[in-house]
Amino acid sequence: MYALLHSPAYHKRFAEFLRGDFPRLRLTTVHSLFSALGRKGGEMVALHLMESPRLEGLMTTFPEKGNNAGGRVT
Numbered sequence: 915m916y917a918l919l920h921s922p923a924y925h926k927r928f929a930e931f932l933r934g935d936f937p938r939l940r941l942t943t944v945h946s947l948f949s950a951l952g953r954k955g956g957e958m959v960a961l962h963l964m965e966s967p968r969l970e971g972l973m974t975t976f977p978e979k980g981n982n983a984g985g986r987v988t
Contacts, residue, residue, distance in 0.1 A: 915939055916955035 960966035
């Protein structure tokens with residue numbers, strides 16, 4: 915469900931319905947596709963919760979001096 919609801923194709927196809935109603939899920943009968951979407955959804959949840967092993971060892975830096983407090987370079 916997570917992967918489907920974050921899919922750009924889903925948003926494009928059901929844009930009109932999403933403006934005035936809750937998302938509706940259309941499930942596939944193709945087991946391999948269902949399994950693949952489940953795996954991708956699990957990966958997305960882990961990324962959003964900052965629990966993914968893909969995030970280990972990443973370093974973020976600011977390209978300017980300062981602490982970015984208030985959105986200004988000091």
